[in-house]
Amino acid sequence: xxxxxxxxxxxxxxxxxxxxxxxxxxxxxxxxxxxxxxxxxxxxxxxxxxxxxxxxxxxxxxxxxxxxxxxxxxxxxxxxxxxxxxxxxxxxxxxxxxxxxxxxxxxxxxxxxxxxxxxxxxxxxxxxxxxxxxxxxxxxxxxxxxxxxxxxxxxxxxxxxxxxxxxxxxxxxxxxxxxxxxxxxxxxxxxxxxxxxxxxxxxxxxxxxxxxxxxxxxxxxxxxxxxxxxxxxxxxxxxxxxxxxxxxxxxxxxxxxxxxxxxxxxxxxxxxxxxxxxxxxxxxxxxxxxxxxxxxxxxxxxxxxxxxxxxxxxxxxxxxxxxxxxxxxxxxxxxxxxxxxxxxxxxxxxxxxxxxxxxxxxxxxxxxxxxxxxxxxxxxxxxxxxxxxxxxxxxxxxxxxxxxxxxxxxxxxxxxxxxxxxxxxxxxxxxxxxxxxxxxxxxxxxxxxxxxxxxxxxxxxxxxxxxxxxxxxxxxxxxxxxxxxxxxxxxxxx
Amino acid sequence: xxxxxxxxxxxxxxxxxxxxxxxxxxxxxxxxxxxxxxxxxxxxxxxxxxxxxxxxxxxxxxxxxxxxxxxxxxxxxxxxxxxxxxxxxxxxxxxxxxxxx
Numbered sequence: 001x002x003x004x005x006x007x008x009x010x011x012x013x014x015x016x017x018x019x020x021x022x023x024x025x026x027x028x029x030x031x032x033x034x035x036x037x038x039x040x041x042x043x044x045x046x047x048x049x050x051x052x053x054x055x056x057x058x059x060x061x062x063x064x065x066x067x068x069x070x071x072x073x074x075x076x077x078x079x080x081x082x083x084x085x086x087x088x089x090x091x092x093x094x095x096x097x098x099x100x101x102x103x104x105x106x107x108x109x110x111x112x113x114x115x116x117x118x119x120x121x122x123x124x125x126x127x128x129x130x131x132x133x134x135x136x137x138x139x140x141x142x143x144x145x146x147x148x149x150x151x152x153x154x155x156x157x158x159x160x161x162x163x164x165x166x167x168x169x170x171x172x173x174x175x176x177x178x179x180x181x182x183x184x185x186x187x188x189x190x191x192x193x194x195x196x197x198x199x200x201x202x203x204x205x206x207x208x209x210x211x212x213x214x215x216x217x218x219x220x221x222x223x224x225x226x227x228x229x230x231x232x233x234x235x236x237x238x239x240x241x242x243x244x245x246x247x248x249x250x251x252x253x254x255x256x257x258x259x260x261x262x263x264x265x266x267x268x269x270x271x272x273x274x275x276x277x278x279x280x281x282x283x284x285x286x287x288x289x290x291x292x293x294x295x296x297x298x299x300x301x302x303x304x305x306x307x308x309x310x311x312x313x314x315x316x317x318x319x320x321x322x323x324x325x326x327x328x329x330x331x332x333x334x335x336x337x338x339x340x341x342x343x344x345x346x347x348x349x350x351x352x353x354x355x356x357x358x359x360x361x362x363x364x365x366x367x368x369x370x371x372x373x374x375x376x377x378x379x380x381x382x383x384x385x386x387x388x389x390x391x392x393x394x395x396x397x398x399x400x401x402x403x404x405x406x407x408x409x410x411x412x413x414x415x416x417x418x419x420x421x422x423x424x425x426x427x428x429x430x431x432x433x434x435x436x437x438x439x440x441x442x443x444x445x446x447x448x449x450x451x452x453x454x455x456x457x458x459x460x461x462x463x464x465x466x467x468x469x470x471x472x473x474x475x476x477x478x479x480x481x482x483x484x485x486x487x488x489x490x491x492x493x494x
Numbered sequence: 495x496x497x498x499x500x501x502x503x504x505x506x507x508x509x510x511x512x513x514x515x516x517x518x519x520x521x522x523x524x525x526x527x528x529x530x531x532x533x534x535x536x537x538x539x540x541x542x543x544x545x546x547x548x549x550x551x552x553x554x555x556x557x558x559x560x561x562x563x564x565x566x567x568x569x570x571x572x573x574x575x576x577x578x579x580x581x582x583x584x585x586x587x588x589x590x591x592x593x594x595x
Contacts, residue, residue, distance in 0.1 A: 143556050150563040154570050161574045167581035171590050174578045177571045178525050178587070182516050184567070185532035188560055189509055192539035192553075196502075199543075201552045246593040310595075 018077035024061035031057025039120030050120040062096035082138040091137040108470040129155035136266035172250025183233035190226025235267040248318035257358030261351040293427035300326030334415040356478035378458030404486035501542035509535035522585040
């Protein structure tokens, strides 16, 4: 036992020396503990204390991630379990932004405000989830990947089932938790196989890459398929998308907005990390690339075609987000080692658009109770500002100029085209064609909403419940940002 | 002599039994039991492989994390299933189908 002691000192020193690179997470941990305490003791005196602690913690973590951009990259943090590069810093900032929007959305949402459980616990869970999301974007080790994905998953299950106000919400939570747990169990089994094949858990290490090259191709394919079951569940690409429509429809609207954005940002970052950790001529890389090209093509087609026949707005947006996942996977496949601006721009714009759409859906649902496109008849007249914003965001989601959705799609198509010219890979052309085709298809379901809201008249005026306008103003702000980013994309890309 | 192969075969069998329990889905609790079996198959694999990684003990450490996270996941899942039971008075996944196309 005594022989271990000097080793422990050395290891502790190593861990401490790496901590400055993880300041954003440390801030979040402090905010997490503080939010539990304020939720227990201070909220009785001042209702908004936990809300402010959460927002301040997230803003500070984003700020520190920004500072870390100007620092040299720290190597071998936590024994090489995480890699803190510039890509990871931008992702952390984006995740913090999305989480803050979610907190504002929850705070303005009437369902959560009147709920007997209050929102303090939800904020604590959210901060824990954000730590998991950050770790997902940084992980370079299977153990860290697994822990991060589970942190995000368990927190998300709780958020979906948080209100449990009506039967549908509990049903959505149960479907989510059962499907998610199965996927993560399969992923764990795949990771154990990869560990056995290579003898190393760090997937960027030479030993791991060598082990994958030496092992039998069939076993490597099987293990990768297992691992990508878990990642596919978080990213919702076909064939792991079955839970998406049910959960998005059943979950409280702010939670749906969160689920369709933040885990996807982290999942895409993780996917890019894994894909580009392996050399291009290795069997594992080519195998994985083939699987992802096929999955991206099917995901784009399935998501957009299935969205066509939906009438529930949240369900339609669920399929639309599946379609966008296919697009994001295409962007990952086309992105070359250092140039991540395309991916970052697409993720940022996509998150803002989805947040905006769900805020408007939530606002309309709380005021009029409308959840179905048929119930949107005549709403263009009774709530003009909300429906105009809705239409403007829908234009951006389809990808019509001069919106940021158009710029994002254009950048992805350009990157894919360059990739095809450089490598001559036939799969990229197929992706390009399917991407263009599904953009046209998406026009038909996105424009259902303005069609029903403006061109059809309601049989009777819907009853309007009084509600504070805060969500609406937030959505208006997001719409303006989306359009400004479309007209001046340099502000973000530069 | 018990070799690595024995552990892997037992692990694969447990995984297959767990997967069957999940796919048969008679009862939400049984699905959870199946999930637990699948996780334990993976843990068995990790520990068995970890024997050959005596410098870092990666497999053993991973197994500990996996056990803790599995317990956390099951606790959340049981709470959610309890909520479902309050609304539906059943926990058979086949009968819980208000959300569908």
